[in-house]
Amino acid sequence: MKSEGTERVWERSERAVPAAASGGLLRGLLHKVFGRRRRIFIHVRYQLRTAMVGTIGMGFLVGLMILILYRINVQNSRELLEVAPFLKDSLAVRDRNQLLMMLAGGLVFVAGVFLVEILESHKTAGVIHNVQRRLEEVRSGRFNARVRLRKHDNFPELAESFNDMISVIRARTEGDLATLGRMASLAADMLREESRGNREGLRQIAQTLRQSLDDARRHKSELLQP
Numbered sequence: 001m002k003s004e005g006t007e008r009v010w011e012r013s014e015r016a017v018p019a020a021a022s023g024g025l026l027r028g029l030l031h032k033v034f035g036r037r038r039r040i041f042i043h044v045r046y047q048l049r050t051a052m053v054g055t056i057g058m059g060f061l062v063g064l065m066i067l068i069l070y071r072i073n074v075q076n077s078r079e080l081l082e083v084a085p086f087l088k089d090s091l092a093v094r095d096r097n098q099l100l101m102m103l104a105g106g107l108v109f110v111a112g113v114f115l116v117e118i119l120e121s122h123k124t125a126g127v128i129h130n131v132q133r134r135l136e137e138v139r140s141g142r143f144n145a146r147v148r149l150r151k152h153d154n155f156p157e158l159a160e161s162f163n164d165m166i167s168v169i170r171a172r173t174e175g176d177l178a179t180l181g182r183m184a185s186l187a188a189d190m191l192r193e194e195s196r197g198n199r200e201g202l203r204q205i206a207q208t209l210r211q212s213l214d215d216a217r218r219h220k221s222e223l224l225q226p
Contacts, residue, residue, distance in 0.1 A: 040118060042126045043125040046125055051118045066102045066103065070098075070102065073095050077091040134147050143170050143173060187209065190205045
């Protein structure tokens with residue numbers, strides 16, 4: 001009884017190892033093709049439209065090539081029939097089989113083109129989706145948003161421009177915070193001088209605070225200029 005149970009456990013483990021290996025291989029392949037994303041379709045309408053345009057164009061060229069090859073085969077068969085009319089049936093079968101093989105090969109090729117177009121458009125749709133999500137974060141006031149693309153994504157310069165923009169916004173925000181901190185310190189000094197009755201010191205601090213406010217207003221107005 002013990003040996004039979006051990007054998008069953010051993011058989012289950014042997015079946016589980018290939019399954020785990022195949023699952024790991026599939027996950028590795030998906031990670032290599034799609035990176036951190038696991039969905040083939042990020043923007044369905046855009047990806048399908050792009051794939052259909054490329055597939056229709058390639059399908060037209062493949063169909064034209066099949067037509068030319070078929071006409072060549074038919075012409076060769078006619079020339080052979082003039083020499084050997086008894087080969088009529090066999091040549092008809094050969095031409096039909098060749099046409100079917102070319103059509104099947106063309107369909108497989110066009111399907112491959114469609115799949116490649118879907119995967120290639122995924123590299124662009126994923127970037128747009130990523131940037132859109134980061135823009136929503138910025139709109140909600142989160143200035144720590146960063147665009148991180150996969151290794152083979154298209155338009156890496158778009159991510160670099162976005163991240164540079166966020167760095168500039170953060171730097172300006174930090175500068176504004178420093179300015180506000182200085183103003184708060186000047187306001188505290190004004191209250192202290194007022195409590196001491198030092199009108200001259202209060203006037204000097206007020207002038208400094210006014211100058212800081214004018215500088216901040218001028219800086220913000222420069223940002224709004226076209």
